Amino acid sequence: MEITITLRGTLKKLFDGDKERKVEVPDNCTCDEALRTVGINYKELPNFGFVAVNGMRVMIDDRLSPGDELKAWSRVSGG
Template sequence: MEITITLRGTLKKYFGQDKERKVEVPDNCTCDEALQTVGINYKEIPSFGFVAVNGMRVMIYDRLSPGDELKAYSRISGG
């Protein structure tokens, strides 16, 4: 199935010049599996924050559907 992956914040550097990517992933895959498809292992990125699907924050192991937009955000900090 095809989904769109967008990286936000400091994670954008992992896509180089691309803002987002349309990718083919296995049916019923998780957000984690989709990110691994494009070479992103969230466990190895200290600044990794959270993911959202179609504008709603979800858990990294939630399942995706065809046409979903997966956004990965870096940690947000400030004061």
């Protein structure tokens, strides 16, 4: 199935400057599995924040549907 993965914040650098990509992922895959499809292991990224699907914050192990937009956000920090 095809979904769109959008990276936000400091994660954008992982797509070599591109903001988003349309990708083919296995049917009924999780957000984690979709990110791994494009080479992103969130457990290895200290600045990884959270994911959202179609504008709603979800858990990393939630399942995706065809046409979904998965956004991955970096952790926000300030002083």
